[in-house]
Amino acid sequence: MSANMAATEPDSRPQTVFWPPRDNHSDPLLDWILVGRHAFSYASPFRLNESVHATMETGQLLHGPITVSSVPSMIGQTLVRDYRVVEMEDGVYLKVGNPPNGLTTNEIWWKRVVKG
Structure with missing residues (x-):
């Protein structure tokens, strides 16, 4: 599986950076830092965590090794x-x-898309 996440809030998405970088343009370093702080991507195999009780509605996944x-x-x-x-x-x-850890809360929501 792979995940690519980025902020959607305008304050975290400066319009002064370009990809690919432009030879004649000097991108502000602080704007690139802001983009980097609000973007994350990774790829890994995933599987059900068999040590945790799972049903068709709830359970636990392991993403990794990344x-x-x-x-x-x-x-x-x-x-x-x-x-x-x-x-x-x-x-x-x-x-x-x-899982709740007292440090961060991360949620990803996927909507089931049915062709028809």
């Missing part, structure tokens, strides 16, 4: 993610996030 990451120190690590299937008026979602 093989590619925008944060090099994370390569080789395994991320633990709880999952829950959530039904809403507009569809079925999969909510994936880190």
Whole structure:
């Protein structure tokens, strides 16, 4: 699996950086730092955590070992993610996030898309 996450708030997405970099343009370093602080990507195999009880609606995933990451120190690590299937008026979602640890809360929501 792979994940590419970036901020959506305008204050975290300066319009003064370009990709690919322009030869005749000097991108402000602080703006690139801001982009980097609010973006994260990684790729790894994933699997169910068989040591945690799972149902069709809840359980735990293990992402790792991480093989590619925008944060090099994370390569080789395994991320633990709880999952829950959530039904809403507009569809079925999969909510994936880190278990409560008192430090951070990360949630990713995927909506089931049905072709038809």
